[in-house]
Amino acid sequence: MIFDITFPSCYKLSMEKKTLRSDIMLILTSAIWGFAFVAQLKGMEYIGPYLYNGIRFAIGSISLLPLIYFLNRKKPVETKNHLLDRKGVFLAGLLSGTVLFLGASLQQVGLQYTTAGKAGFITGLYVILVPILGILLKHRTGLPTWVGAFFAAIGLYLISVKGGFQIGKGDLLILACSLFFAIHVLTIDHFSKKIEPVKLASIQFAWCSLFSLIVAIVKEPILLNSIIDATVPILYGGLGSVGTAYTLQVIAQKDAPPAHSAIIMSLESVFAVIGGIIFLSEGMTARGIVGCSLMLIGMLASQWDVIFKDSRKKFKKLQI
Secondary structure, three states, X not given: OHHHHHHHHHHHHHHHHHHHHHHHHHHHHHHHHHHHHHHHHHHOOOOOHHHHHHHHHHHHHHHOHHHHHHHHHXXXXXXXXXXXXXXXXXXXXXXXXXXXXXXXXXXXXXXXXXXXXXXXXXXXXXXXXXXXXXXXXXOOOOHHHHHHHHXXXXXXXXXXXXXXXXXXXXXXXXXXXXXXXXXXXXXXXXXXXXXXXXXXXHHHHHHHHXXXXXXXXXXXXXXXXXXXXXXXXXXXXXHXXXXXXXXXXXXXXXXXXXXXXXXXXXXXXXXXXXXXXXXXOOOOOHHHHHHHHHHHXXXXXXXXXXXXXXXXXXXXXXXX
């Protein structure tokens, strides 16, 4: 009888500690990604968008190599038998890297014509677009997704659409980037079951870097002094946004349900607004604040069915 009472309490305490640690890591991840919009804008004060992406994704790819080495040492040998061969890994990395290049390029170019805060919220629409695009793959899409899409659409209208029902050039590019990021999530979802996720991330970052540098050589001036001047934004984008934040996400999601993680990481949009206000002196009208709030509500609403399911499972588990 004593065992029956004591075990659940210890188990619950252990789970609460792990959840708290995961939540802190995910909040830090969201903050790093949100403030990255500021770094991306600052970096383009010195170099072009493609050169910036090319260098930061190269740094990000290299920064994940120690994590890949560590995970390979920890992973049992027998699990490696289910992975793709080298040709499959090459093609998976190429495809995901190509989609990432298109999304990242649209975002980086679009940032030249809009604010960091607005870009953060519009980019976050991929949370809603993923399940909607999943319909094409015969994935089930519930009512919460459509409710979330409704709120997000109204929010997008309030912050982006101007007189004459015209959407700003930068907002339109960021919206297109959100679509490619949604496709990228589905692509990663497909290949991550066959390739170690961190290894796939490093490979796709390398491809994205290569494509970006090729475009930069053709379209943009490449000056060493300019690159040196952009060192801090580049390092933040590569080591911070890619290397550190991605590593924190991988570690945190071991103890956090996917929907729980998605909610916290959607705060990236909020941190993007905070970063824009603090570092770039960006302002936001009452209309913009309402629009951003509706978009955040939409992102959270789209995850409601999964949140409820995960919470119910977690509650039952704690009662064992």
